[in-house]
Amino acid sequence: MxxxxxxxxxxxxxxxxxxxxxxxxxxxxxxxxxxxxxxxxxxxxxxxxxxxxxxxxxxxxxxxxxxxxxxxxxxxxxxxxxxxxxxxxxxxxxxxxxxxxxxxxxxxxxxxxxxxxxxxxxxxxxxxxxxxxxxxxxxxxxxxxxxxxxxxxxQRATRLTVDASPEPVAIGKTITVSGRLTRANWDTHTYQGYAGRGVSLQFKATGASSYKTVKTATSSATGSLRTTVKATGPGTWRWTYYGNSVSGASSSGGDHVATQPRVLHSAFPRVMHSV
Structure with a gap:
């Protein structure tokens, strides 16, 4: 060179x-x-x-x-x-x-x-x-x-995006968290999807001071990420990639999801009274 x-x-x-x-x-x-x-x-x-x-x-x-x-x-x-x-x-x-x-x-x-x-x-x-x-x-x-x-x-820089839905969600219901991991391509001066990387899904409960890892997902051929979790309470979701010898670590911004109490339905049928 x-x-x-x-x-x-x-x-x-x-x-x-x-x-x-x-x-x-x-x-x-x-x-x-x-x-x-x-x-x-x-x-x-x-x-x-x-x-x-x-x-x-x-x-x-x-x-x-x-x-x-x-x-x-x-x-x-x-x-x-x-x-x-x-x-x-x-x-x-x-x-x-x-x-x-x-x-x-x-x-x-x-x-x-x-x-x-x-x-x-x-x-x-x-x-x-x-x-x-x-x-x-x-x-x-x-x-x-x-x-x-x-x-x-x-190292080549990496970037992450995040989207958690639905918002709000009832406690106990499923949240879908998606995103994308990209990495700097110095040959083309663009960010491109980074495939096959293990990326941590992290959650910070409302009032907590730090994030905790909930599970890990692997980025697709285009760098896409998608997984589901159960809502346990309000808080913020993000993706974190810890990097490797040639790629930098990064975290996405946080996506806050509010929760609603789960509605319990009675097991007894409604009784109609006539006058």
């Missing part, structure tokens, strides 16, 4: 960097004199990407160096090798140094990495596990780039 890098800006000190494409990494790394540590990407959670919305990934790290640097520092997902691989970002903003030890050149940084699926050359095959690199630009077109030995999971 050949991809092209286009740099838009490189600014030293709180650097703002930008490129388009899932691009080849810059070559010519210069090792020595810089150490990165305490790297956290997205709080350790997967990076979930849809087809339209720009994703913001908060990253923190520590850099130790007494060398002067011209750009960065920055941390980002990559695949392949640090010298000849692919990187995953549209733009990066790095904070100024939060000084930990000035004499030793120890600084903590916050970073905001942005991924815009409308700009990047993302394909469905790009979902999965990436690695993490740290980079700083040094004077004279040199750079220090390190593999942080930190895996980062990149």
């Amino acid at each position: 050949a991809r092209t890098t286009m740099w838009k800006a490189v600014v030293a000190g709180g650097a703002a960097l930008a490129l388009t494409g899932v691009a080849a990494m810059p070559a010519g790394a210069a090792e020595g004199g810089v150490a990165f540590s305490r790297v956290s990407v997205n709080g350790g959670k997967p990076i979930v990407i849809g087809v339209q919305e720009e994703v913001e990934v908060h990253t923190t790290f520590r850099m130790t160096t007494t060398l002067r640097y011209d750009g960065g520092p920055m941390v980002y997902p990559y695949r392949g090798t640090t010298e000849n691989g692919e990187v995953l970002w549209s733009s990066i903003i790095t904070s100024d140094c939060n000084v930990v030890d000035r004499a030793k050149g120890i600084c903590d940084f916050d970073e905001w990495l942005y991924i815009d699926p409308r700009d990047l050359d993302l394909g469905n095959e790009d979902a999965g596990t990436w690695r993490t690199a740290a980079l700083v630009y040094l004077p004279g077109d040199a750079q220090d780039i390190d593999d942080m030995n930190l895996p980062v999971r990149v």
Whole structure:
């Protein structure tokens, strides 16, 4: 997969960097004199990407160096090798140094990495596990780039809808809950039905603070979901998909269903009286 890098800006000190494409990494790394540590990407959670919305990934790290640097520092997902691989970002903003030890050149940084699926050359095959690199630009077109030995999971976003009926329903009667599970297709920039997935039907009774799983249904060839349950009281229904290695987790919105008391009919016939 050949991809092209286009740099838009490189600014030293709180650097703002930008490129388009899932691009080849810059070559010519210069090792020595810089150490990165305490790297956290997205709080350790997967990076979930849809087809339209720009994703913001908060990253923190520590850099130790007494060398002067011209750009960065920055941390980002990559695949392949640090010298000849692919990187995953549209733009990066790095904070100024939060000084930990000035004499030793120890600084903590916050970073905001942005991924815009409308700009990047993302394909469905790009979902999965990436690695993490740290980079700083040094004077004279040199750079220090390190593999942080930190895996980062990149997932295709999923979506769920829900509809519960009838509304209202008598207690003890049947409720039909339907919906649809779709997943981001990065090749076509659309959401498409996600088939054969186990999806949890969850219920939160009126007054309760959390949802509980009632049963599980499997999505059809088009991603459709449909099942029935007995009404036990008023509350809200939703679908939840817990994701997998290449697909993100998601929950539908909630559909509230009110209930009515069940009407009991007398077993005795009505007696008619004549006057």
